[in-house]
Amino acid sequence: xxxxxxxxxxxxxxxxxxxxxxxxxxxxxxxxxxxxxxxxxxxxxxxxxxxxxxxxxxxxxxxxxxxxxxxxxxxxxxxxxxxxxxxxxxxxxxxxxxxxxxxxxxxxxxxxxxxxxxxxxxxxxxxxxxxxxxxxxxxxxxxxxxxxxxxxxxxxxxxxxxxxxxxxxxxxxxxxxxxxxxxxxxxxxxxxxxxxxxxxxxxxxxxxxxxxxxxxxxxxxxxxxxxxxxxxxxxxxxxxxxx
Amino acid sequence: xxxxxxxxxxxxxxxxxxxxxxxxxxxxxxxxxxxxxxxxxxxxxxxxxxxx
Numbered sequence: 001x002x003x004x005x006x007x008x009x010x011x012x013x014x015x016x017x018x019x020x021x022x023x024x025x026x027x028x029x030x031x032x033x034x035x036x037x038x039x040x041x042x043x044x045x046x047x048x049x050x051x052x053x054x055x056x057x058x059x060x061x062x063x064x065x066x067x068x069x070x071x072x073x074x075x076x077x078x079x080x081x082x083x084x085x086x087x088x089x090x091x092x093x094x095x096x097x098x099x100x101x102x103x104x105x106x107x108x109x110x111x112x113x114x115x116x117x118x119x120x121x122x123x124x125x126x127x128x129x130x131x132x133x134x135x136x137x138x139x140x141x142x143x144x145x146x147x148x149x150x151x152x153x154x155x156x157x158x159x160x161x162x163x164x165x166x167x168x169x170x171x172x173x174x175x176x177x178x179x180x181x182x183x184x185x186x187x188x189x190x191x192x193x194x195x196x197x198x199x200x201x202x203x204x205x206x207x208x209x210x211x212x213x214x215x216x217x218x219x220x221x222x223x224x225x226x227x228x229x230x231x232x233x234x235x236x237x238x239x240x241x242x243x
Numbered sequence: 244x245x246x247x248x249x250x251x252x253x254x255x256x257x258x259x260x261x262x263x264x265x266x267x268x269x270x271x272x273x274x275x276x277x278x279x280x281x282x283x284x285x286x287x288x289x290x291x292x293x294x295x
Contacts, residue, residue: 040259041246051248054255058262101269105262112258116251215266219273226277233284236291243294 069099
């Protein structure tokens with residue numbers, strides 16, 4: 001059994017992802033296409049929400065990934081802080097734009113759904129507001145990486161920002177439970193079956209969530225490989241300038 | 244084949260359109276950058292080898 005730390009070696013990481021990436025990409029495409037087609041074409045309207053219930057297949061998985069992407073960045077940042085593995089810092093950097101797009105999708109689909117259902121595009125509801133702050137943290141995180149030339153310093157500072165932003169990632173998830181005054185309803189998915197949406201919506205939703213998770217993994221693997229190569233290129237160019 | 248979306252057709256279709264455009268855009272940008280960086284690195288490595 002190989003140690004997980006072997007993948008902290010950039011060469012080993014690229015070799016392994018050479019084999020894994022095509023499969024994850026194919027699986028994510030299949031799950032997304034099946035889940036979205038199932039949800040869009042073959043599920044009934046909700047008795048209260050009408051056909052807008054179909055937005056759940058985009059909104060819930062993207063919101064879930066927006067939070068979990070930040071959590072993945074947190075774990076990668078902690079590994080960087082504790083063990084100084086460059087691949088983990090680069091994986092966190094690679095995940096940020098993916099998480100940010102997921103946050104944008106969650107915010108936009110929520111606003112589009114909210115207009116006919118709540119009568120407003122936006123409300124300063126605890127969950128919506130914490131999601132907006134999470135989006136701003138993503139922007140700040142990406143900007144900080146871009147602003148600092150030294151990779152190790154950038155990794156150190158962005159890791160600290162990631163730790164701070166985790167508060168809002170957690171808050172985005174549990175805001176509905178903390179404050180009751182918001183417009184946003186409770187979770188659509190729960191380990192408690194009674195809190196779940198009806199089975200007819202639940203099963204295609206699970207397939208869509210699987211598709212979004214796999215898409216996230218595929219994109220993070222692809223982008224981490226790119227960041228590893230970009231870092232090597234910067235190192236070679238710096239060596240050339242010194243020589 | 245198109246399901247009957249009723250009075251919320253614009254709402255549902257715009258949510259799907261925005262999301263699909265954003266996802267495809269992200270995938271495309273990621274693929275193009277991966278290709279560009281890979282070829283740039285190959286060039287730099289060749290040059291570095293050439294310089295000994």
